[in-house]
Amino acid sequence: MYGREPKLPFNRTTTTFTITTPNDYWIQLNRLMQTYKQVARRNIQLRQQQAKIRYDRNRSDPVYKQNELVLWRKPGRISKFAERYSGPYVIIQEQHPTYIVEDTDTLLRKQVHINDIKPVHERII
Structure with a gap:
């Protein structure tokens, strides 16, 4: 070659x-x-x-605590204009790097990896 x-x-x-x-x-x-x-x-x-x-x-290592609000990244391929995150979810149990979160509306629980969640920044109106 x-x-x-x-x-x-x-x-x-x-x-x-x-x-x-x-x-x-x-x-x-x-x-x-x-x-x-x-x-x-x-x-x-x-x-x-x-x-x-x-x-x-260059990697940030966020740590979330119990009862903190987070958003969960939807798995799979999604269209360009679709929402990438769903939630808010409440952290029920922390087992770094995985967390057990609960949906605030349906009360369904799921185990998620730290790479798939991000914190909710609340705005006061």
Whole structure:
């Protein structure tokens, strides 16, 4: 694709790779593959930690208390002009990051994730 041959881990020549019987090749190959898997696993874990740090740096972490009014985001795809949130709901039980909320009109309860709710800012008229 870029006009050159790719460098693969198997293309690297080692100076200590000696084969006396056909079974030795299989043993050496398994050791080499285990080493590559360990390095890849460590690299993935490091990248996951770095991604989490970057994500958490700009993320707000709201905490809601009992009897607080919140709006719940409607699931699924909705049209452009439809309401995205419904409510208000009252928080009944807090189990951060999930909350049990109750509809103020129908008294139906549901468990929602913190990403799907936002606080109600009341206006005094």
